[in-house]
Each structure stands twice: as structure tokens, then as C-alpha cells.
Amino acid sequence: MPSLLVLPYRRLLRVPSEETIFSALRTAGIRIPSDCGGQGRCGRCKVRFLEAAPSPTSADSRFLSEEELSAGWRLSCQHRVEHDFTLEVPTLGEVAQVKVRSGEQPIGSLRPQAVQRTVAIPPPSRGDRRADLERLCAALGEEVEVPLSVLAKLPEVLRTGDFQITVTRVGRKVVEVEPGAQAKGPYGLALDIGTTTLAAYLLDLGKGEELLAKALANPQAAFGADVLSRIGYVQEHGQKGLAALKGRLLEAIGQLVESLVGPLGLSPEEIVQAAVVGNPTMMHLFAGVDPSPIGQAPFTPVWKRGMTFQARELGLRMNPEGIVHVLPLVSGYVGADTVAAVLACGLHHAEGLALLLDLGTNGEIVLGGRERMVACSAAAGPAFEGGRIACGMPGVEGAIFRVELNGGVRYQVLGGGEPQGLCGTGLVDAVAVLLSIGLIDPCGRLLSGDGTPFAAHIEGKGNARRFRIEEGKRPIYITQRDIRELQLAKGAIRAGVEVLLSRMGATPEEIDRVYLAGAFGSQMRPESLVQLGLLPEELLPRIVPVGNAAGTGAKLALLDCEALPEAERIAQEMEYVELSYEKPFAKQFVAQMRFPESRKEVRS
Template identity: 40%
Template sequence: MKCKVTFYPAMKEVEVPAGTLLKEAIDLAGLDFDFPCGGRGKCGKCRVRVVKGRMEPSEADKTHLDEKEIADGLRLACAAAVEEDVGVELLEVRGHKILIATTERRIDLDPHVQKHCLKAPPPTLEDQRPDWNRLQAVLEEAGGSKDLRISLRALRALPEALRAGGFTCTAVTAGEEVMGIEKGDTTSTLLGIAFDIGTTTVVGYLLDLLTGKVLAVASALNPQTKYGADVISRITYATQEKDGLERLHRAVIEVLNELIEKAASEAKCRKEDVYAASVVGNSCMHHLFLGLNPKHIALSPYVPVTGMEQVVAASELGIEINEAGVIYVLPNIAGFVGADTVGVILATEMDKSEEIKLAIDIGTNGEIVLGTKDRLLACSAAAGPAFEGAQISCGMRGTKGAIDHVEFGEEFSYTTIDGERPKGICGSGLIDAVAGMLKVGIIDYRGRILPPEALVGTPAESFASRVVEQDGGRAFLLAAEDEAADGRPLYITQQDVRELQLAKGAIATGVAVLLDRYGIAPEDVSEVLLAGAFGNYLDRHSACAIGLIPSVLEDRVRPVGNAAGTGAITALLSKGEYRRAARIAASVEYVELGSYPRFMELFGASMSFPTAAPAKA
């Protein structure tokens, strides 16, 4: 039996066989919808509301939703089966804050793709040289290489372009190859686009390759999130689902093409004016972009298909820029330290620094780099999705209505993104909240939420009424029913604190391991560079208070924005910088945390919060 599913507010309809999960129907409808745990029923975040027809609650619904929510028609899309015609409201809120700001650095322009206006002598009975030989001679006279070759596509365009322009044409070259031929003189237009493909978001920077100016910036959520919030979920999907790799590959190609269209429209130019693109991303995003199977990245000993830089024709990947366009993919360092980290090093010039610097890109998979021009160490810390809001009871991404900052003053207060009523809490708010709870003594150094009676006579006494019993354990009330956007009170539970401890412990351990391997103390670090969106928005005092960053370095913390994006821009505008990226990737020493001799010792120490002594219970 076929059942019709209507999705609101998108007003999309699909027909599916009875028994089909809503997750599959959403995918069939071509709708973007997040499944943070990859649709395995573990996170309870993929909530929808059944507004027409009936859907029986699943076991996952009964685990993650209360009786009132189930009665109100809420279901988890990953577990709800369609058995009749239904209307479903997608409750997920878009409008995420996407970091597009980049760091600034001086770049000597030397783009990969160049244009040469050439005037060739027309053929005569006395001069019957083939068109390419004729043009090649002019190119050599203009300083071009004698080994210059021409692509088949350009060769096919050559006779028409030459004659349409009165034997004046423009040769588009990349390295030692003529990639395109255009009639007349088109040398005044030469654009490129630099992409940072993040696990959660994708940003594209449209550039004038002749001036280095950024003409437009376009961003979007990574549509691969509907297959899982983290790289492990996506690797699992790519390797275990039929056509999983192709779906993930197509999803990222499609969003890149959308960003090209959007950026070109904003800059009032044509996408055919774009001749080159550069790409950075973590190793998994790198593989999925190229259509490479990432399976072995997730399996010990964590080996990628390739770590080298890749130069690919845009047409081969389906990237919709000029047909002569070329894609320049930056190299990876290791299985879980990718081209985005190379981009951060390139942007911040850590590889040229005389002083010891520490760069941290905090996320589901945190990348950490330590060192100077003489030696750089890097590692990957599996922080998990807590910083993105997944596996936190009221966690959410940084979008409208997310509590993004918390303060424990005379009264408890918070702010939300865009000033809306709170819908949940994002990573920066979670760190603030736990740092504040630690400061006033609501939680002890082990992360245990203390009972209200233990707070009497302490700085936490005025907040004791917010410590309540919730689902059999203690929790801290962030927002009551009448404050919250959907009428559900928002809490930080004991389990949420544990999830944050695991996440911050992973990053802190990575830092500790690199310091130990380098043979230095935290105070020897001259500067801490926080890269990426999360690092840009979090409060450095809160980060140090919970032990995410060594407290001695609090005054040395500097957010560097989307440094990976800056690295992509740098590599696009300069062939020399692209070659330098390859040298960086080859020279960085990768440290595998799990096999480091002191890992368990350092991880154990990093799990606790940095208080001098345990608070009394």
C-alpha cells in the first residue's frame, strides 16, 4: 500500500510504501533536515509534529519524549513509520549563525589560472600552420613555456574563437596547459572562489583573481547533516548504506553549486566568469567532496585514501563554473587532521613563527597544532557533538533562540541569539553555564551537581531553587515553562555536565599531550589562536574556568575567525602559497593520542574541573 506524506511548511508531497520511516520520506522529498546521531534514535533531536493522520509512537519516541509531547503529536523522524496518509510539520529551525569572517594577511597575487590576450597572424597559402601551432608560437613569444600543451576542450573551441575574434583571442592557462580559448580580449575578468567545507557549515568566498578583492561571500548549512552530525556518522552512512557515498558526494557538490550561483548573483557576475576554486575541509569532508571512500579513516590505523593536494577539472566533479575551470584541493596532514588545519596554519603563518603558538579549532573533531617555524605538532581530539548541542538534553546549534551566553551575577541571566525566547542552549552558552555553576559552587570539581541543602551558606545559595530533580537525577533550571519558546522547561542535567566534561577533556588532553611531547609548560606558549565559529563565539574566561584551555593562557587567547577559509583564499590567490600548503602538510608531525604513552594519565586529569579543592557536599 502507498501512503502520501505532506511536509509543512515546505508543502512537499511524496508517496512511500507503508512502513517507510519518515527519515526516508524526508530524504525522498529532497528536504534538508538534521539527524545529529545519523538517524539511530540516540539523540532525540529530529522532532516533527504529526498534524494530519496518525503515527503510532515508537520505542525511541517513548524514550526521548514525555507523554504530553507524544499526545501533542510529536515524533522522532528517524523512528516514526508511515502507515497511512499523514501531514507532518518539520519543527527544525534554520537561520544558523555561520562564521564567515576571516583573518587578514598579506598575499602576493600569483593566481593558478591566468589569461593571455593573443594576436595571431591569420593563415595564408604561404603559412598553413595549424591553428594551435600558430597560437603556441605567439604564446612562446609572449614568454610562455615551450612545453605548453592544450586541452581537448580548448582545442575544439580554438578554430571558431580565433576566427570570430579576427585572430585575436584569449588563452586561459593553468600551469603548463591551455584550459580554454575565448574570442577577443576577455582578460579584464578573472574570478575564483575559495570554499571551506565544514562538517556543519559551508562557506564560499568569491574573489577577483586580478586584485585579490573579495566580491561576495555565500554560506549554507552542510546538507550532509541529514545523514549525521559528525564525521563518524557520515563515514558509517557512506560505507553501510546503498549509494551512501554517492549521496554524500552529491549533497556537497550541490551545495557548492548553490553557493556559486548565490555569490555570482550578489556580485552581479556570471558563474562562467569563475575559472578556479580552492577547497579546504577535514579529511572526511575532503574524501566525500572528491567521492573517495572514507571507510579506512575511521578504522585503526586510520589511513586516508590520499593526503596529497589534488588538482581536478571542475567538469569532472560537476562544479558549475567556467568549463575551463580547475579545482585546487589543499592537502591533509593525517586521517583526522585535514586540509582545514593546513589552511589555519597557512592563514596564521604558524610555520613562520619564531614564538611558540597554539592553534585550536574546537568542534566535534577538534584539531590542535603547537609549535614554531622549526617544529609543528598536530593532533585530533574526538570531542564528540556536545559543543554542537547534540547529546545535550536541551542542546541545539547556534541558531535563533539558542541561549548563547549565561551569567551568574546577583541574579541568573542569559542571552539568546537574535533575542528570541529560548528554545535550547548552544555550545558557548553551555560552557558559560557550567563555568558559572562551578564558580558559585553548584557543581564540584568532579562535575557533580550538589543538592540544594549543600548550597546553604555558600555563594550558590541564591540559586539553590534552580537545582531540581529531573528524570531521576539533579538538574539546573535554565528557563521555566513560561519563559521557554515551546513551553518546555530547559535544564542542564547531570548527564549534560558529564557530556561537557568528556568534550572539554578530549580537547584539554590533546593540548596536554602536545605540550608534553614538545617538552614545554603551558606558560611557554606565547599565543592561543582559536579558529572556527565555536572558538569565535565562546567566552575565553569560561573556557579557561572549565579547563578547556590552560588558565595561565587566558590573556593570550586570540580568536582568528574562519582561518581555514583564509587559508583557502590564500592558496587560491597564490601558486606559491598552494605549494607552501603542501610543504606544511608534509612537515607537520602528527601525534596519535590513543597510542601516546601518557594518554590515560593526562585524560584522567583533564576530565576534572580545575578547582583547588572539592566543594563540600
């Protein structure tokens, strides 16, 4: 029976393939809005496919915009569960009353820390001479903290609004007061700060809805492509370098925030709470804290615990009294993004053994479940991101992102136009295809292909040999060197998995589920990863791409006040394994650079 991972609730549903998603969700107690009962006539039941969205039906096209369709939104009553996949349900507000369980924990209630409330307050009179603040606290029924900037507004706001006032709080802190009945938010910002890409999500925390999501390249790339080169930049340029890196980042985030609130007619000041995730170095640079200790043995960060800052302290473009949570770090190389991804996919509640992989220049790997979790970070090099590859490029328009064998080498290009190069997933697919047809041997050698239908694709000799994917105006190749780069990446990740398995005393077969997370990782074809030997073959049916699970975790931190303490527990419980201190790692690394023997194409 195919299974369906429903985010952000982290519920895994096994669903008969004849059932519609709409009915499966309803059966499972996840309330999906609908006025037509699943007949495709109301357009309210939309969900988002985080991978391989099915072709839109005519009902989809009628009710959903072009943008929504291309973002993976479909009407849930129009599609069936034909294979495993992950989807996201849009509104938490609608399901706030439902106790959703993931593992043993009740999860998924809408319990935001940020709340907005309109209260009517008796005005002062001869018989009631309490101060404005005492009057407000009494009306709210509890003690609140009022920062000076809000206190300074209070007398005028109370009197303008005729002693009716809308109060926005984050926890006990009052971050905004407005005259009259203004409640329409509050709004929250989830931020995933990647080394390469920034992703931002605007949430209506009152309704539990994601309103808009935007991404932007991390402008720090100008100072170095990876974490180590950015740390190096700070070490070389000191406080000025640090300020430059922080400044560029905050400027870009400011642009993202404007692009989120602008279309909705909101102002950045209406965002009162933010949750931020990313790797430890990005978190340090975001906060303006020198990440140098991460760059030197023993690779410790300046802080690990989840931190709570004032937006004002950070200079973040939002309400200056707003609260910003940076989720906890595990070590210098396993960060808030990994903790958030674990939170989102519920690995820490798993009964059996689960594996979380976030592939990138640094691959974060978590193995475990409710009893115990171990984690490491493996330096995979830039191959998964298309870096240091002859025809490599990032996963943007013009990149070949899929390569298949279908009566010849076929490929797909992002955006559909002329191919400009190969992105990481394209490279992985291409090498997997060449392995499957025996053109690459287990040592990673690109063979001549003599006597095969592909001989014409091969040029050159030895280290200069290459396989042509496309001729045409801009020929695109895979070179022997590219294969070596990918071997390094694959070897590092697989060796990391093996080290964690042996730390756990477990074998690969005991892994019940593999979550592929992150911008790159969740886009990889599971079949190709297995063909490469990045994961053992028997895990293929257990692989679940979970999209940007780190971003989902950040959203959860805003939507559910229990999520932050939960993230803290995850970070504390997770055992970090520093691979550079592990003797078996080096041996595994070398061994795992080999590709698997099997030359048959692996099928799911």
C-alpha cells in the same frame, strides 16, 4: 599594547591604543584604499572584524550596508585598537606590491595561478602560415596546455574577435578563450566543507578581492551527524551509499555556487579554480573516494598529498576545464582544514611556540612553530556543537550563545528573539559561570545552591539535578548530564594539548599564542575556556580568535601560487600523534575531566 592579527596576511601588529586601525595598517605598510585620508568621508577604508565588531559609528552606517555591518565590516579610520582582535583586510589587489612578512616568509602578494590576459594576434597570411594554436602560444610568449574543448573553440573565437582574444589560464592550462577584450576576472572558489556546515567564498583573483561568502548546512547530516556515522553509512551501503553522500554534497555546493555568482551576474563557468579544505573524511566524500580505511585501525586515509583534479572529473559546478585543489591531509583525522588554518595563521612560521585549537566534535590541535609541529585530533563528542545536551541546539537563530553573571544570570540570544535552547558556546559560558560562583564543584557536580542567591534556579537531585537559565514559555536548563558531556569534551581536548606538550617537551607557560579557529572555536569566550580549564589560566591574554582560518587558508591557496607548495610542506612537516595509541592520553583524559579549583571568576 593590544595586538591586531591582520588576515589574510597573517600579520600580527602591536598597536598603541590611541591609534586608529586605518593608521596602524598604513604604518605597517598594508595599503588600505582611501580618498579622504582617514577622515571618515570616503567610505573606502573598510575592514572586517572577525569577532566582536564595535558598534557602528555614523560614518560606518552612512557608507556600509546593513548586510556589511552585520557581517562585521567597519571603516578602519573610525575605530581604535582597544584590545586584541583579528580582522580581515578586503583587497589583496591593493597591496599586491607590498612585501608583507609573517615570520620570516614574504607573504601576501597577489600571485594567483589563474590569470586572464587579452592579446592581439596577427591573423594568418600568405607570409605567416602558422596554425591558430602556434600563433596563440607565440602571442602569449610561452607554451600553454590547451584541452580539447578549448582548442575546439579557438578557431571561431579568434575569428569572431578579429584575432583579439582573452585567454584565461590556471598555470599552464588554458581553461577559457573568449573573443575580444573580456578580462574581468578570473574568478575563484574557496570551499570549506565542514561535517556540519559548508562555507563558500567567491574571489576575484584578478583584483584579489573576496566578492561574496555564503554558507549552507551540509546535507550529509541526513546520513549521520558525525564523521564516523558517515563512514559507517558508506560501509553499510557500499558504492551506492558513497555516491549518495557525494551527490548530496555536490548538489549543495552547486546551490552555494549559484548563490554566489547569481547576485553578481556571473555564471558558474566563470569560476576557473577552486581550493577545497575540510577534514579527511569530508575530502574523501567530496572526491567520491571510499573513506572506510579512516574508520578502522590504523586509521589511514586513501591519500595525503595535496591533490589537483579537473572540475569535470569531480562534477563540480564551475568551468569544467577548471582546476580544483584539495589541500593536503596529515592523517585520517587531521585534514586539509587544519593545514589551511596553520597556513592562514602562520603557525608554521612562529618563532616561539603556538597552539592552534579548532573545537568541534573532533577537536584538531596543533602545537609548534617554525622548527617543529605536532598535531592530533581529539574526539570531544558533540557537546561543543550543542549535541547530546538536554536543551542543546546548533548555533542558529534562537540559540543562547552567551551567558554572563551580571547581577544575576544574563544571556544573549542569536537573532535576539525568544530563546529556543543552548548552543555550544552558550553551554560553555553557562558552565563557566556556574563554576565561577561555586555551583559546580571541580568534580563537575552540580550543587544544591542552598543558601546562595541561585538556590531558586536549582531543581532535582543527583543525576537529575538541573539549573534553570530561563523559565517562561520554553524553560531552558543545564542538567547534571550536560555538565558530564562537557567534561568529556573538555577532558579530551585538554588531554590532547597535554600529550602534544609532553611530545614537544614543553610546558603550557611556554606557549606564546593560542589561535582559536573554526566556526565554534573562534566564537568561544576565551575567559570561559580558561574557567573550564580547557586552557591554563596563564594563556588567557595570549588567546586570539582567528575566525574561519581554514577558509582563509583556502582563499590564500587561490590568491598566492606559493601557498599550495607551502601547504604541502606544512602537511609533510607536521608530526601526527594518534591519541588512541598514546598511553598517557587515557590517564590525562580522566585527570582533565576535573574542572580547576579556583572559584573566583577569571578575568582577562
